[in-house]
Structures are given as C-alpha cells and as structure tokens.
Amino acid sequence: MSTLVLTRAQIIDGTGADPIANGTVVVEGDRIKEILPGAPGRIPAEAVTIDCGGRTLLPGLIDAHVHVGAVDANIMEQQRMYHPSMLVIRTLKVIQEALDQGFTTLRDAGGADAGFREAVRQGLIPGPRLFVAGAGLSQTGGHGDIRLPTERRAPYADVSGLAMTVCDGVEEVRRAAREQLRRGVDYVKVMGGGGCMSPSDEIDTSQYSPEELRAVVFEAEAAGTYAAAHVYSSRSICNCVSSGIRTLEHGNLLDEKAARAIKDAGAFLVPTLATYEMISRMGKSLGIPDNNVRKINEAKERGLEAVAIAHRMGCKIASGSDLLGPMQVFKGMELELKSRILGPMGAIVATTKTNAELLKKERDLGTIAGGKLADLILVDGDPLTDIKVFQQYREKISVIVQGGRIYKNIL
Ligand SMILES: [Zn+2]
Helix, strand or coil: CCEEEEEEEEECCCCCCCCEEEEEEEEECCEEEEEECCCCCCCCCCCEEEECCCCEEEECEEEEEECCCCCCCCCCCHHHHCCHHHHHHHHHHHHHHHHHCCEEEEEECCCCCHHHHHHHHCCCCCCCEEECCCCEEECCCCCCCCCCCCCCCCCCCCCCCCCEEECCHHHHHHHHHHHHHHCCCCCEEEECCCCCCCCCCCCCCCCCCHHHHHHHHHHHHHCCCCEEEEECCHHHHHHHHHCCCCEEEECCCCCHHHHHHHHHHCCEEECCHHHHHHHHHHCCCCCCCHHHHHHHHHHHHHHHHHHHHHHHCCCEECCCCCCCHHHHHHCCHHHHHHHHHHHHHHHHHHHHHHHHHHCCCCCCCCCCCCCCECCEEEECCCCCCCHHHHHHHHHHEEEEEECCEEEEECC
16 A cells, blocks of 8 residues: 655644644555654655645645536526537536645536546546536526526526526426436535526525425435535525525525524535625626626625624534636635635635535545545645635645645645
C-alpha cells in the first residue's frame, strides 16, 4: 500500500477545532492513517513525503450546490445554443475546474445524470466525487419550467447536463421521483418555490402542494435517500420542512418562523451566496435577461440576513455556490461571503464537515481524521486571516490530494 506523509503543516481539520501548528498527516492507500502533533517518527523509505513548509492543510472542500451542466450563464437558452454532445463536453470542463479549485466533492443540485458521477469514479475524467440528483422536479410554470409565458409548446425534457422534469399532481410527481431513482441518482431534487433563473415565477412564492412534496419525500426515503428543495420564501420553506424535505437550498427570504422549522426538524439550510454576488456583477454582460437579474438582486439583498437569522436560531448551515457558466471559477468566494456571518472557521466548517453530514458521508469525508478518505488541500497562507485565499486557487492551492492520490503539487 502506498504511503504519503505531509509534514510541517498547519492543520485545520474541518471540525472547528483550533489549528495544529506544526503537524504531520500520514496517508496510507486512499485513507488517512493518523495525524501527529509534531514531526513524524521514522518515515518508511518508499513513502512519498511532502514538506508543507508551514502552509495550511485542510480537508478537500465540498460544494453542496452546483450545476455542473450549467455551462452558460443564461441557462434558459443553452439547450437552444448547443448540440447535446457540446453540452456534455463543456460540462466535463466544469467538473475538472472544480477540482482545480480545491473542491474534491460536489453535490450537483439538479441537471446532471449519474453518468457524470460514474465517469469520475471510473477515472475516465479527473474531477471531484459527484453526488447527483438527475432531473429536478418542477410543477408547470415552476422554477424548472423554462418556457417563456408566451410559449405554448410542451415543456423541455432531458436537456443534457441540465435536465428538469415538469410534473404535476401526486401520481405524476411520484412517478417522476421513481424514474430519477431508477436512473441511479443519489437524492431527489424538487422545486419548492419560485426562482431567479426561470421566466414565469417570482421568488416570494411557493410551489407544489404539501401532498406532492410528501410523495417525493416518501419515494426518496423508500429508496434509502432524501429529498432536497429549492426554496426562498418562508412559506415554501415551511411547506417543504413539514413535508419531510431534508435540505433547503438557498433560503434567501427565510424568517425566524422558517428558521425555527428547519432547526426543529434537524434539516439543513444550504445558502448559496456567491451566485447572487456574481450574477449581480456580471449577469447582464453574460446575457442574462433583465427580469432574471432583477430577481437575483432581490435575492442577493436578503441573502446574508437569512444566513444571520439561521445562524442565530441554531440551524445546521451547509454550503453551496450555485454558480453558472463562466462564473463557476468563483467557488472560493462562497467562503468569503459566509465568513461575514459565520467567521472564517465557521465558513470552513460549513464547506467541509457540515457538507459531509448533509451528504450522509461523514464517515468518509469532511474532516482530517484517522480512517477518513484522504481528500486534502494545502493552501499557501492562513485562511483564518485571509479567507480570500481560496479564490486565488491557481497559485495559492499548492497541493490537492484526492483519495490519497496527488492530483496537483506545485511545491
Ligand atoms: Zn441551484
């Protein structure tokens, strides 16, 4: 079994504990064997050694809300612009770029099918471990229905990498959830309220009835997994939580009532602040229509406040970026934005440990601990004093290890 020894590292282990100043991490095969507070004893001759030189070693980052198939900023048009093969090829590029940014695990929040996950798992393409939802479920006129109000055609179906399925009523919704589960998804995604990047709904609405939502949750749980919901408004959050939805995505319009519901249910809030920041800066120049930029700005205004309320109420706060198209290279910005409420360490914990719990993978991922998979990044600098360091990933992330394999080493 191969041995990798990382010496002289400031170790931030992802649990929120104080850093270890000058520690060693020993990796055997694909897992972490042990963490030593100082220098290692005898290092086996055949071991690969990396002298971290005081740089900061962290668990590989996890982004719990991405759309790898969102290859363009204007996701409502991309299926009209590109052949399916082009969408797939550009999606592969997005996947690899996420690993380059130090994200060793991604949860795709709708659109990508299980084939992308398997391509990474089989080593056909370099990329983060993927967890996918396949096609997100949307009601007619909901967040996943990208028809303009003027269009009379049937809903779009099976768009490569960014698939949605429009379904209404308990029976259709149940069948759609079962269909996605049949196709090997890791969890089921449902649109529980209006969204920014859809043409015919507003963000302060709710979508789907409690009966429909309960049918989705029932089918997901019957298959041994869970359901996630896209939500902004308090009403949509409360509908979803009371129906058993486990992860609440975005939540920008959350109030105390909604936060209490999340807390009491032991559910997760997955704020996605970076995408609002970036679309409000770049969206217009990247071709996003005015109506959608308007909604983005409405959501952006309330985003930090929602995280503050959820934090104060004691909700479990996970982390996603939800970035689109060329903006997907700004994943590291999510930590900076979250740190404004949670502090740098809180932002790191959300992006590592809490995200691993959300994935139900806390035994394998999310912290630097003996027995866990060796997903590690080495950062040139101290993220506790400079949380922006993750955004300069090309120069500042010196080493990326995934499952004990060195993907990048520029030391
Ligand atoms: Zn999303």
